Amino acid sequence: MASLIRKLEHFVRLSPAEHAILDRAATERVRKLGPRVDLVREGEKPRDVHLILSGWACRYKQLEDGRRQVVSFLLPGDICDVNGFILREMDHSIGSITQVTIADLSREFFDEVGARHPRIATAFWWETLVNAAIQREWTMNLGQRTALERTAHLLCEIWLRLSMAELTRGDNCDFPLTQADLADATGLSKVHVNRILQELRAAGLIVLKSKTLAVPDLARLMRAGLFNPNYLHMDREGRQLDAGSADIAAG
Amino acid sequence: MASLIRKLEHFVRLSPAEHAILDRAATERVRKLGPRVDLVREGEKPRDVHLILSGWACRYKQLEDGRRQVVSFLLPGDICDVNGFILREMDHSIGSITQVTIADLSREFFDEVGARHPRIATAFWWETLVNAAIQREWTMNLGQRTALERTAHLLCEIWLRLSMAELTRGDNCDFPLTQADLADATGLSKVHVNRILQELRAAGLIVLKSKTLAVPDLARLMRAGLFNPNYLHMDREGRQLDAGSADIAAG
DNA sequence: CGCTATATTGACCTATCTCAATGCTCGTGG
C-alpha cells in the first residue's frame, strides 16, 4: 500500500486517517503468487478488485490462433479496475510476470469509500482516468510510432510510473520483462525487439542487463520515444483537495 | 439523451424518475457544432463533461510531425470522460466529424448523481469501464490484427455500438467516416484502407457508399475481424439493480 | 554440470507504405 499511497499523493495529499483506511484495506486479505501465473482469466466473473503490493503483472488478450497482446502493465501500487466487479465477465486476463503480492479489495470497501471518504473516492477516479489515458497513449503508440520510438516510449512510461511509486534508484530500476514480453506489448516480433534494444543500447539511451534497466539520460530517451508525460497527469492536480486544506469535505 | 438512456439500459433498467434526471441534464445546456471542428483541444483545462446527443466525433492525438491517431469514436449517447474535470489538462483533443449536438454536463450534476442517484452512478461506472475495455481492444486491434481483420473489427464495433443506441436500420446505418478517418483510427495509410475496403466489398462483407454502410451478414463480418463482442458488455449485467427490483437502493 | 529459457545473428520475405497520377462527387456560384 505504500506504493499506492505514494502514487495517489501525486494527485492529492491524504490525511493520516485516510492513510490508515488504505493501509487496513491493503493488509487484510493478502496473497502471494508465483511468477508467470494467471491471476484472473478472460471469461471469469470478476470478484474482488486486486491491488498490486509488490511485483509486476500484466493484462493481456489473446486470439484463437495464439497471437497475444499485452494491453497494460500492472506495477506496485496499481489497482486492477476500481469497481470492476460491476461487469459480468472479464474481457481479458491478468497474469503475473514476477512473483507478486496482492491485496484483494472487497466491493464493501469501495462502497464505504464512496459513501464516507470522498477524497479517497476522488483519488480513485483519478487513478481510473489516468489508466484510461495510458490506454489511449498505447493506442497512439501502436498506431503511429516506429518500432524504435514505440519501444523507447514504453520504457519511458514504465520508468516514470515506477518513479511515482518510488521504485527507481538513481538512474536504474528492476526490469523483469523479457524481450518476449516487450514484443507482446509493442506488437513487434521478438527478433525485432532484440534489434531495437541493441539500437537503443548503441545510442547510449539505455543499459539493460540481467533484469536491471538503467536510463542514463531520461530526457534523451524521451526525445527518442517522442514521449510527452502529460498523459500521466503526475502534477498534483487535486491539490485543492489536500488534507488540511479541505478537511470539511472529508467529513 | 434518448441514445444515452437506451445505451445505459443495456446495463441497468432505470426508473421514470431517473430518466427525468438524465433528460433534464441533457436539455439544459445544448450546443450545436459544425463538422470537422475541435470541441476540446489537448492542453486545455477540462471544464464540463460533454454528452453527444447527435452526430459523430472522435478523440485523437497528434505528434509534432503531424502523425495523427484517432483513439476512439464518440457516437450519440456517449459521454466524454465522466468526472474528466478532475484532471488539470486534456491529454488529447476531441473533434467533430459530422455536425454534432452536445449537452454540457456540469460538475454539480455529477456530484448530485454521486450523492443521490446511486443507480445512475453505477450506470456511469459501467460506461467508464466499457470505454476502458474498448480502448484495450483497440490496443489489441492495432498490435495484433492484420489490416483486413483490423478494419473489419472496427466496423463491427461501430455497428454494435450504433445498434445499442438504436441507430441502425435493418442491415444499414449512416457512416460519415472518410477513408482518411479510418486510416487514422486503424494506423494504416489511406491507400491501404482503400484497398482493404475493396477487399471487404469484394467478399460481400460490406456495402459502403455515399456515407452509408450496410452489413449483409454481421456474423461473417465478425468472423473476418476475429470479433468477440464480450468487451462491449452489452448483456444487462446490472439487472439486479433494475428499477423496481431495487427501489430501496434508489432512495 | 547440464537443462531450459532467453537472447542474438543471418538470410530472406512480405504486408504495408509512399509517391504520384487520375477519376469521381457533390456543393456553390454564375
Place this chain on the structure above:
DNA sequence: CCACGAGCATTGAGATAGGTCAATATAGCG
C-alpha cells in the same frame, strides 16, 4: 442548369520497415 473546384476515392509502381525461419550463443537454475 451547368461548370468548376475541393475534397475524396482509386490505381499503379516501386520502396521499406518489420516479419519469419532457423541456427547459435548465453545465462540462470536445480
